[in-house]
Amino acid sequence: MTLPKKFYKRMQTLLPQKDFDAFIESYNRPAYKGIRINTLKDPQQKCISHLPIQTYPVPWCPTGYTIDGDIRPGKNPYYYTGVYYVQEPSAMAAAEALSANPGDWVLDLCAAPGGKSAQLSCQLEGKGVLVSNELIKSRVPVLASNLERMGSANGIILNAFPQALADRMPEIFDKILVDAPCSGEGMFRKDPTILKQWSQEAVMRFAGRQRAILDSAYALLKPGGTLVYATCTFSPEENEGTVNHFLKKYPDIHLLPLSLKGVDLTGFPEAVTPANPELAKTQRLMPHNIPGEGHFIALMQKEGSPSGSPKLNKKKGVMTKITKTELRQLSDFEKDFLTEPLGRNLYKWKDELYQLPQGLEPTWFAGLPVYQMGLHLGTFKPGRFEPSHGFAMHRPAEGFRYQHAISEDDEAYAYLKGHTLPDQANKGWTAVHYRGYNLGFGKVSGGILKNHYPKGLRIFKNI
Numbered sequence: 481m482t483l484p485k486k487f488y489k490r491m492q493t494l495l496p497q498k499d500f501d502a503f504i505e506s507y508n509r510p511a512y513k514g515i516r517i518n519t520l521k522d523p524q525q526k527c528i529s530h531l532p533i534q535t536y537p538v539p540w541c542p543t544g545y546t547i548d549g550d551i552r553p554g555k556n557p558y559y560y561t562g563v564y565y566v567q568e569p570s571a572m573a574a575a576e577a578l579s580a581n582p583g584d585w586v587l588d589l590c591a592a593p594g595g596k597s598a599q600l601s602c603q604l605e606g607k608g609v610l611v612s613n614e615l616i617k618s619r620v621p622v623l624a625s626n627l628e629r630m631g632s633a634n635g636i637i638l639n640a641f642p643q644a645l646a647d648r649m650p651e652i653f654d655k656i657l658v659d660a661p662c663s664g665e666g667m668f669r670k671d672p673t674i675l676k677q678w679s680q681e682a683v684m685r686f687a688g689r690q691r692a693i694l695d696s697a698y699a700l701l702k703p704g705g706t707l708v709y710a711t712c713t714f715s716p717e718e719n720e721g722t723v724n725h726f727l728k729k730y731p732d733i734h735l736l737p738l739s740l741k742g743v744d745l746t747g748f749p750e751a752v753t754p755a756n757p758e759l760a761k762t763q764r765l766m767p768h769n770i771p772g773e774g775h776f777i778a779l780m781q782k783e784g785s786p787s788g789s790p791k792l793n794k795k796k797g798v799m800t801k802i803t804k805t806e807l808r809q810l811s812d813f814e815k816d817f818l819t820e821p822l823g824r825n826l827y828k829w830k831d832e833l834y835q836l837p838q839g840l841e842p843t844w845f846a847g848l849p850v851y852q853m854g855l856h857l858g859t860f861k862p863g864r865f866e867p868s869h870g871f872a873m874h875r876p877a878e879g880f881r882y883q884h885a886i887s888e889d890d891e892a893y894a895y896l897k898g899h900t901l902p903d904q905a906n907k908g909w910t911a912v913h914y915r916g917y918n919l920g921f922g923k924v925s926g927g928i929l930k931n932h933y934p935k936g937l938r939i940f941k942n943i
């Protein structure tokens with residue numbers, strides 16, 4: 481791989497000679513690949529012993545595993561159940577550093593395609609609120625689709641400018657992740673187009689953008705709240721430089737020491753002028769000394785103590801309460817097809833039914849570019865309720881009265897292609913699962929399971 485001259489020279493200046501040689505040598509090896517088990521679906525990580533993939537633990541992430549380079553983890557029926565997420569191992573470190581607790585209000589400010597949001601969602605265990613924001617509109621559907629497959633239910637997906645969010649809900653979040661847009665120097669092995677686009681000018685442009693995003697993150701963070709700033713690049717301008725600028729601008733922000741398991745390289749205090757010894761509290765993951773492609777991570781805290789519940793503007797929202805007739809349709813659906821009730825905090829947006837995170841008022845997000853609020857449960861059709869794909873992906877198979885169990889890959893592929901399946905055992909809405917993990921819904925009538933796997937997600941051939 482031919483590296484840009486300026487990049488090569490800068491890395492040579494940045495790293496001690498021995499490290500630099502090992503770093504350059506790492507470009508002769510293939511990129512690391514990984515998967516992270518989705519503990520929302522498999523809290524005990526039981527699937528590990530059944531996966532047709534050899535896995536090796538990632539030191540800094542108890543649910544993360546590296547896998548062999550020739551494995552294609554997205555080409556496997558398990559992938560479609562959402563029991564794991566395909567994620568580069570060093571990318572797993574940022575959410576580990578943030579370490580959300582159930583009940584927290586968490587913001588992932590730069591969220592698409594959603595790997596870190598999915599990981600934060602596991603940490604929340606369904607309690608609290610996860611706001612996943614993505615600025616680039618075309619990247620929002622893939623974020624939503626990934627979170628849907630993961631079965632995440634307490635999320636709000638937004639397509640907002642960070643500044644607009646900060647103006648609307650200052651000091652709301654306990655924990656914020658800024659996984660910033662960056663020059664992606666840690667992606668060169670994985671995606672050579674990033675290497676082609678690299679320039680020192682782009683590095684400086686990203687550094688400016690990161691500083692603006694952090695201004696908004698500062699405004700959104702509660703006093704006493706914590707913030708992780710992460711990039712997948714090596715340039716000091718975008719890492720130590722951006723953090724140093726942030727610390728100088730906001731004296732009530734302090735770095736907390738970070739000690740990710742298996743990571744011994746810290747950020748470089750001398751990468752800024754004058755040198756800032758505090759930067760040794762940050763960590764660098766680099767491909768020559770950890771099993772991953774590379775990340776920079778800084779954990780910071782805002783001084784002060786949180787002041788009670790969120791102070792949110794109350795604007796008129798678009799979500800409405802459900803009517804008595806709809807409530808009847810829902811209770812019929814519940815009685816006929818569920819083994820556990822739907823629960824509370826149900827709201828409608830047009831004919832679509834959503835379940836919002838407990839304690840969340842729909843008006844709180846009114847006026848913001850909301851893509852999705854909470855879990856999409858289904859649609860009210862004339863005289864009946866039709867469950868959504870997201871509902872099947874969220875609820876375990878046992879939560880449904882009727883289940884169609886698939887254990888053979890060929891039958892799983894037939895379902896994923898949209899084929900009907902023979903089924904003499906079930907009636908009506910039926911959860912179709914592969915070895916215990918739902919793939920989606922089917923509707924059974926007269927011995928045939930009509931396929932309700934969403935058309936846009938279907939596969940075209942066996943994988």
Ligand SMILES: C[S@@+](CC[C@H](N)C(=O)[O-])C[C@H]1O[C@@H](n2cnc3c(N)ncnc32)[C@H](O)[C@@H]1O
Pocket residue numbers: 571589590591592593594595596597614615616619642659660661662689693
């Ligand atoms: C490194 S990626 C995030 C990856 C994501 N956290 C994950 O784990 O899947 C950075 C994201 O920031 C978004 N972005 C670009 N410019 C931005 C800006 N000015 N403000 C906020 N986000 C921006 C990009 O579209 C991109 O999706």
